[in-house]
Amino acid sequence: MNKQAHPSQTAPDVGPVSSGKEQPIIVGLDIGTTKIVAIAGRKNEFGKLEILGFGKSESAGVSHGVVMNIEQCIHSIEQAIRKCLDSNPNLEIREVYVGIAGQHIKSLQTRGDRVRINTEEEICKEDIDLLIKDQYKTYIPAGDQIIDIVPQEFSVDNMQTSMSPVGMSGVKIGANFHIITGDRNAIRNINRCVVKAGLNTRDLVLQPLASAAAVMNDEDLEAGVAIVDIGGGTTDMAVFYDGILKHTAVIPYAGVNVTNDIRGGLGVLRAQAEAMKVQFGTALADEANSNAYITIPGLRGLPPKEISVKNLAHIIQARMQEILNHVVYHLKQINLEKRLYGGIILTGGGAQLKHIIQLTEYVTGLGARIGYPNEHLAGGHAEALMNPMYSTCIGLILRGYHDFENGKLRFAGAGGNMIHAALDQQASAPAAGERPAFAGTPEEAKAEAEKQRDRQKKRNETFRRLFDSMKGKFMSLFEEVDDQEIN
Numbered sequence: 421m422n423k424q425a426h427p428s429q430t431a432p433d434v435g436p437v438s439s440g441k442e443q444p445i446i447v448g449l450d451i452g453t454t455k456i457v458a459i460a461g462r463k464n465e466f467g468k469l470e471i472l473g474f475g476k477s478e479s480a481g482v483s484h485g486v487v488m489n490i491e492q493c494i495h496s497i498e499q500a501i502r503k504c505l506d507s508n509p510n511l512e513i514r515e516v517y518v519g520i521a522g523q524h525i526k527s528l529q530t531r532g533d534r535v536r537i538n539t540e541e542e543i544c545k546e547d548i549d550l551l552i553k554d555q556y557k558t559y560i561p562a563g564d565q566i567i568d569i570v571p572q573e574f575s576v577d578n579m580q581t582s583m584s585p586v587g588m589s590g591v592k593i594g595a596n597f598h599i600i601t602g603d604r605n606a607i608r609n610i611n612r613c614v615v616k617a618g619l620n621t622r623d624l625v626l627q628p629l630a631s632a633a634a635v636m637n638d639e640d641l642e643a644g645v646a647i648v649d650i651g652g653g654t655t656d657m658a659v660f661y662d663g664i665l666k667h668t669a670v671i672p673y674a675g676v677n678v679t680n681d682i683r684g685g686l687g688v689l690r691a692q693a694e695a696m697k698v699q700f701g702t703a704l705a706d707e708a709n710s711n712a713y714i715t716i717p718g719l720r721g722l723p724p725k726e727i728s729v730k731n732l733a734h735i736i737q738a739r740m741q742e743i744l745n746h747v748v749y750h751l752k753q754i755n756l757e758k759r760l761y762g763g764i765i766l767t768g769g770g771a772q773l774k775h776i777i778q779l780t781e782y783v784t785g786l787g788a789r790i791g792y793p794n795e796h797l798a799g800g801h802a803e804a805l806m807n808p809m810y811s812t813c814i815g816l817i818l819r820g821y822h823d824f825e826n827g828k829l830r831f832a833g834a835g836g837n838m839i840h841a842a843l844d845q846q847a848s849a850p851a852a853g854e855r856p857a858f859a860g861t862p863e864e865a866k867a868e869a870e871k872q873r874d875r876q877k878k879r880n881e882t883f884r885r886l887f888d889s890m891k892g893k894f895m896s897l898f899e900e901v902d903d904q905e906i907n
Contacts, residue, residue: 448816453653468798475504484653485522524603533594628656630815635791643762650770708733763787
């Protein structure tokens with residue numbers, strides 16, 4: 421899917437463009453309950469992400485992380501992608517990494533072992549890949565599908581090691597695994613929305629794992645932290661301890677529930693409830709001004725309504741406290757409620773609520789801070805992205821680079837073209853064999869530019885027809901594979 425932006429359109433500052441072409445361009449697509457965000461990024465020579473495109477749209481057809489209306493969701497995705505392309509006219513987006521959440525997400529712990537044939541040779545990456553592949557045979561409930569398999573502690577000949585055993589010698593290798601599953605139909609619906617929006621899904625990534633990648637560093641991983649991503653429809657949680665992933669959970673309460681509580685408790689419209697939450701909301705009622713009031717216009721000639729800021733804070737605190745009680749419950753399930761020295765990292769749109777840090781520390785008894793997705797970003801990117809609500813999308817790009825650096829992803833020019841976004845980064849002087857820049861009067865230059873746009877449009881239409889003809893084949897193959905898995 422590609423599109424040329426009109427020169428008069430204003431676009432957010434998407435930061436500098438690296439001159440190197442050795443790195444792929446990865447696109448993250450965060451399909452949330454309240455918003456859909458598309459961000460394109462590429463690593464520079466220092467290993468930092470440069471943002472090349474950014475688009476955001478209001479989400480429709482999604483409830484608590486689950487697609488409820490295919491057509492509305494497709495339209496929202498197309499809007500986000502279109503804005504991302506408008507922010508960088510030379511950007512082409514074909515495939516994306518997609519975040520997934522929802523109440524249907526579950527996880528389980530398993531153990532796997534494998535006896536090696538060539539015991540004289542050292543353990544290699546292929547041995548680990550085969551061990552992980554074996555876990556796809558794990559029994560899961562009918563109707564579910566494995567989304568991700570995360571290795572935890574490894575062992576070589578019954579000797580435990582938390583590090584990868586590549587390079588060691590041994591007969592039997594084993595590991596504990598954290599397997600994440602989701603409802604097969606919910607996953608299919610997400611894939612259908614992405615494909616019908618003119619894109620392909622490179623991989624589905626659990627949203628708390630993506631958020632963790634964006635806001636964590638090596639010190640957090642060693643100290644032990646809980647990532648709590650308070651989104652619009654769900655609160656996603658990932659717990660790390662001793663350098664490994666210990667637990668994941670999706671809590672079915674988040675920002676939408678807070679808005680609905682305000683709407684029902686104060687008798688206002690949904691839009692008014694959302695505006696009050698964002699502008700005047702606080703997570704601690706004790707910090708609210710008891711003498712402050714919000715005036716809401718009356719409906720159809722009714723007198724205006726005055727609402728106490730204190731009452732608003734009590735409603736918000738009650739729901740946020742319930743969410744944090746679920747966080748404590750999950751920490752107790754794995755006996756880590758008092759052992760996370762790195763505390764709790766709050767991210768997502770709900771982390772912007774005033775005094776949320778104080779309430780989190782009061783409820784959990786652990787230190788807390790806001791996680792911003794700037795840990796891996798290069799300087800000069802849009803300040804608008806310095807917001808916890810974009811943590812998941814930035815993390816999806818990092819997941820793509822993890823695949824690339826581990827040999828699971830090839831890019832344009834290397835034969836794979838899994839993620840393709842062609843950037844025209846030519847210098848002002850044309851390269852050998854290229855057409856020189858047009859020289860002439862402004863009127864002639866404008867006419868030439870129109871001709872070039874027409875030629876580009878024809879090329880785009882040719883590509884779109886070719887891509888559309890491939891989509892049906894891809895979806896039929898996808899469903900055939902699913903049917904085999906069900907049996």
